[in-house]
Amino acid sequence: MRVKTGYYKQFDADDQLEFPGEGYAGWCKDDLELDLSRTAIVVMHAWDSGSRDQFPGWYRAVEFLTRANAIAEQELPRLLSASREAGMTVFHVVEPIGDYYKQYPGYKHAVELAGEEDHKIEQISVDESHASLEAFRKANAFPGTHNIDDINAGFARLDIPDSVKPRGNEGVVATSGQLFALCQERGINHLIYTGFALNACLLLNPGGMHDMKRHGLLCSVVPEAVTAVENKETARGEEAKQLSLWSVSLFFGFVYALEDLVSALSESKLGDGHAND
Template identity: 50%
Template sequence: MEKIIPTWYYQQFDADYNLEYPGEGYGGWKKTNLPINPDKTPIVLMHAWDTGTPEEYPGWYRAVEYLPRAKYICDNLLPGFLKKVRSSNIKLFHVASSNQILEKYPGYFKTLEICGEDKYKYEQIESDETIEKLRRFRSDNVFVGTHNKKDVQRGQKYLDFYPTARPLDDEEIACTSEQLFKLCKHYNINHLIYTGFAINACLTVSPGGFVDMSRHGIMCSAIRQLVTAVENKESCRSEAHKDYGLWYITILSGFVYDMEDIEKYLLE
C-alpha cells in the first residue's frame, strides 16, 4: 500500500538563453507529495563509522573535515530516527566497507547466506613505475598528506560501526554492490533511501552506493538531515558540496526527503 510523502525534487529545465547565465532559468528545488511503497523501500545506513576522536587520530581529522559533522548526526539525530525505523515495518540495511570489522555482527552472515559469494570482481590493470610515482605524489600532496598517513591507517585498521549506528542481529549488512543488489532482489526492493557519509563521495561511488545501484534499475534517494558531504576549502563555510550531492542524486536517480517527513508519513 502506497504512502504519500512530501518530496523534494529539482527541476532541471528550462534554460533561458535570454539570461546572462541560461541555467538560472531552471525551476530549481521544488516540493510536492509523491508516493512511496513501504514494502519495497528500505532505509540504508552507509559508512556510519566510529572514527575515534581528534586526540586519538589527529591526522585523520586533519584530512577528513566532515568527521565532526558525521559524529553530530550520529549522536543527536540518528538514535531517535533508527528507533522509529525499527519500530516500523520499514527494513533497515547497513552498508559497510570491506575493511570493517564484520565478523561479530550476525547480520553480515545473514547477508552471506542470502547472497553467497560475489561473482564479479574488477580486473586490475598492471601498474608500472610511472603510475606508482603519480600515486605517491597524490597520497603525499592531494589526500591524505604524508604527515597524516599513519593516523589514518591506525584509525582504519580496526574500523567499526559508530556506537549509535551498530546493526541489530537481524539487520543485514552488505559491503559490496553485488551483495546489496542481491538483498534487493531477495526482498523485492526497488527504492533505497540513503543516510550516512558522505553524500558526494562514498554514498555516490563506493560499493553499495547509488551509482552502482542505479545501474541495476533501483531508485536511490537520500534524507537531507542524515547525510553530510566532503567539503573543500572553497565550499566548507556554506557546505555547498552537500547541496551539490543532494542535487546530483535527484538528477541521477531519485529524490530528497526531510527526516521529519519520513518519520511522520512513512514510519508512523
C-alpha cells in the same frame, strides 16, 4: 504512505536570460506515495572513527568526521527509530576492513544469498612513472604523508557506532552484490541513503548509488543524515553537499527532509510485522 518529497525541476531553460539555466524552476516538494514494503533505509559507512585526540591526522585530512559523528549521534538514531517502528527495512553498508561486521546475522545471511563473489577487479599494469605519480598524490594532494599513520591506525580499529549498530536480522553488506541480493529477496526497489560521505562513498563505493542504479533501483537521500567531502572553498557553506543533493535528485532519486520522513513514518500504519525481525 504519503510523504513530502523533494526534487529539482531542471526545466525550462530561458534563452532570454543571460544565463538560460537560471530559468529552471529549481527545488520543489510534493506529497508522493512511498511504499514502505518496497523501500529501505540504507546506513552507509557510519564509522566509529574515534576522537580527534586519538587520531589527529585522520581528522586533519577528513574534515567531515566531526559533522559525521554528530549526525550519527543525533540525527540517525531518530530516523532509524521511526523506520523500525514503522516496520521499514533497514540495511547497513560497511567498509570491508577487518572483521568487525562479520558476526552480524544479517551479514552472514547476505553472504549466503549472494554466494561466491569475485571481489578483485582486474588491474592495469603499473610502471615506475605511475607509482611515482600516485606517491606524489598521497603526499601532496590527499591525505598528506604526516597523516597516513593516524588514518591507518583509525581504520585498524574500525567499528559501527553504538548509536547505529544493526539490530536483529537487519541486512549488513560489504558488496553491491550482497545488497542487490537482499533487495531481490525482500522486494526492495527504492533505497533511501544516509551516511558518509554523499559525494564520495555513497555514490562510488560498493553498495553505493552508482552500482545500485545500474540494477534499476531508485536511490534517494536524507540531507540531514548525510554530509559531504568539502574543500577550502566550499567548507563554510557546505556547498559541495548542496551540489551533491542536486545531483542525487537529477540522476538517482529524491530528497526527503528528515522531519518530513520521520513525521510520515510516525503516522504510518504498515502493520504489526517488522521487516527486520
